[in-house]
């Protein structure tokens with residue numbers, strides 16, 4: 001499930017992952033909730049991801065709360081060009097902990113890193129927050145595609161591992177995998 005403030009780029013991230021395209025043009029806010037499926041091959045196993053795209057607007061909050069408890073993983077987004085979307089992450093995490101399953105996989109994404117000149121949230125700030133909450137972190141761009149597939153593949157690997165771990169298979173380490181695979185935005189860090 002994709003969560004975060006309205007306008008952080010949840011729908012665009014999902015469309016980028018699903019169709020490999022960027023939704024250019026005017027911003028059409030999600031109404032309530034929507035979903036798309038994508039089948040991935042994860043280490044030789046077919047994994048069907050059902051990805052729920054939630055509305056970030058406050059007025060839909062009661063609708064989206066109802067979906068948290070069935071979510072296996074949450075991608076929590078903020079927009080690196082919008083400080084308040086970053087400041088609201090703590091409130092989102094409180095909400096997540098209130099409504100979702102205890103073992104839900106959470107990943108923090110700092111999105112829109114293609115907008116280098118408008119950036120107001122440093123990568124280190126995202127890293128620090130993620131560390132504080134013990135969740136993996138990466139910076140993404142639905143526009144350029146940076147780290148978009150990686151975010152979903154990492155989640156798919158974790159979920160596949162949790163649901164069908166073989167007896168002698170070593171534990172999949174999501175944090176380590178993300179650290180190893182993540183790509184930088186290729187720009188200044190501030």
Ligand SMILES: Nc1nc2c(ncn2[C@@H]2O[C@H](COP(=O)(O)OP(=O)(O)OP(=O)(O)O)[C@@H](O)[C@H]2O)c(=O)[nH]1
Nearest residue numbers: 006007008009010011012027029030056141142143
């Ligand atoms: N520069 C840039 N703009 C983006 C990116 N992703 C989304 N946008 C723009 O940000 C605006 C909001 O994108 P959406 O994907 O609709 O945002 P959302 O989080 O789904 O918003 P809600 O549905 O209201 O919760 C649109 O105008 C997009 O074109 C990105 O990676 N880079």
